[in-house]
Amino acid sequence: MKQIKKIIIGIFTILFFSLIIAFFYFEKKFSPENNYLTVKNESGKINITWLDENKNALLLPINFKNDTTTYYVQFDTGSPYTTFYKNSIKNLPHFQINDNIGNGIFEIGKTEIKSEKFKIIDYGKETDNDEIKIVGTLGADILENRKTIINFKDNSIEFNLKKTPNYFTGQTFDFKFRKRKIIIPATLNNNKDKFLYDSGTSAYELLTNKENWQKLKLSNSKIIIEKGNSWGNVLTTYTAQSKNEIHFSKAKVTLKQVTYVEGFSKTQYYLMKFSGMSGMLGNRIFLDKEIFIDCENQQMGIK
Incomplete structure (x- = not known):
């Protein structure tokens, strides 16, 4: 009987520590890196552009300084990071890429977003002849510690609200x-x-x-x-x-x-x-x- 108790205790001990290890593994696995965005100003209303009539992607217009072209990012709250597509931005002036890290500033509405550590992924295509120039993803880091309105009624979004x-x-x-x-x-x-x-x-x-x-x-x-x-x-x-x-x-x-x-x-x-x-x-x-x-x-x- 004592031997059976020892075996049962041993099994529960192993199970307990396995659950603890699994908990810390998943905590680390799904924990994002620090938020490296610097965000200034309320955006005001930004008009939503839909990729197609089925509304398969929610796009928002952005502008880079000293560049009159309007580019677009997909707004994706499922992504923990704002990310740019390497093939879409490699020819853009005033945006530096080094070892898949981007350094630059862009504006979305009246909000200025700056980082020296934008995520860059090997994705996308060159934007020269595209009607809608999609260059990246605006992630949930834009929401962190901030107030946001997503208004599907009038097809607009407002970021970085003061109140x-x-x-x-x-x-x-x-x-x-x-x-x-x-x-x-x-x-x-x-x-x-x-x-x-x-x-x-x-x-x-x-x-x-x-x-x-x-x-x-x-x-x-x-x-x-x-x-x-x-x-x-x-x-x-x-x-x-x-x-x-x-x-x-x-x-x-x-x-x-x-x-x-x-x-x-x-x-x-x-x-x-x-x-x-x-x-x-x-x-x-x-x-x-x-x-x-x-x-x-x-x-x-x-x-």
């Missing part, structure tokens, strides 16, 4: 800005859930796992199957009609479509599992809403 708009006073709720991820508590089908808001997942309302997808889709819905590419990964999406409501404190949105994805990277899969999130919300579910995001005080409002 909370009056019409959102007393209308906000708690959310988590953890590791530069926007994690929103909500209720769906009487279940308390957590959702990641990813503005880079623009064309979808809710991405979730297959089990949740089967519960949320209408039984007689036609399934739309599409293939796409996400940073080199081939993804297959399965989208079905739904008829549910997601409640965010006093606000609610109607869930009309639900999607699950095959082909996510292991990193994306473990991020969702480790964080306990039930799914990922894209822009499409908020297209008739205005969102206030205060990452300094971790308060959010949806109208």
